Amino acid sequence: MILIANCRVYSPQDMGTRDVLVAGRQIVAVKEKISLPQGLDVQIINGKGLMMIPGLIDSHVHIAGAGGEGGPASRTPEMPLSRMLEAGVTTVVGCLGTDGLTRDLRSVLMKAKGLRAEGVSAYMYTGAYQVPTPTFFGDVGKDISMIEEVIGTGEIAVSDHRASTPTITELIRLAAHSRVGAMLGGKSGIVNIHLGDAENPFQPLYDAVNMSEIKLTQFLPTHCNRNEYIFEDAKEYGKHGYVDFTTSSYPVFPDEEVKPSKGIVELLKAGVPLGHITMSSDGSGSLPRFDEKGKLVKLETGGLTTMMDELRDTVKEEGLKPEEALQPVTSNVASILKLNHKGHVAPGMDADLVIVDDDFQIVHMCAMGAMMVKDRKMLRKGTYE
């Protein structure tokens, strides 16, 4: 058992100062004062002056590696556990990406299982950029219904020079099979869409919805901040469907991309409901840096810590309250992905907790009821770290 005492708890709602009791893998009590009988084996953590927030949920991470667009030497490696722990991320959703041709869903699934064995929560999407998309059982719906870790489809590329430019019928079929698979498996069946930088990037999604019974909320389009005109379109799209911002690419392409923290505030001003907005890192994807002559000078992988950076900036620079700024990285993601035990600090929820100082630096962290970071020191590492 772990008792975290005297923390300002954001569930993400502001609960005031609370004691939080963890038993096994779950939160069992959130109260003003919890007193325990003598003789119990309880680890007590003093949370005075600190904030407790739900562990962040990152809905788009290339956990088994990605990249490769600069040749075989540019393939990114698998994501080690510490990348999540340093970022306050307790749940990831893995995906393949551009390379659905030489990489395999099986390695994403085994990586998700590996991360779970190391103590965090991991899920995945079936499929890749390409349509027809790679699957385990020959159909995305079969994968979603029968494989516990698979909660949706993606990232399917549209409006991009690397996309296989699926027809509207193909998109409808993917979304419909995801939906039926999700009904059978009790999942969300979300279709994570990689938006490229073609004009009118949301058009294929509007077309799919207009030509079928599929709802716009079946899709979770990501990279909606990749340039100004996509972002402008997202202001209208977001009134009807979900909008996801990528956090790891902004520091690399600050002249092209819209900063996620600023983007959230602008979407809200445009009338997009906060519940429609999410952020993900696109972590472990490749981020090529070019010099002014366009020559490739450096390849980096996207960092998960950029989610916490944007959360902090949404509060500190944009002036949103923590209980609002937290939703795009916790409760909104949990609800869109139907991860019913995630995204909230409340009794019965998984004990995924991050305790931060007022600059959103991680002081303590607990994933599935186990301490991962204590007094700013990482207690666990991945198997090969």
Ligand SMILES: [Zn+2]
């Ligand atoms: Zn992408």
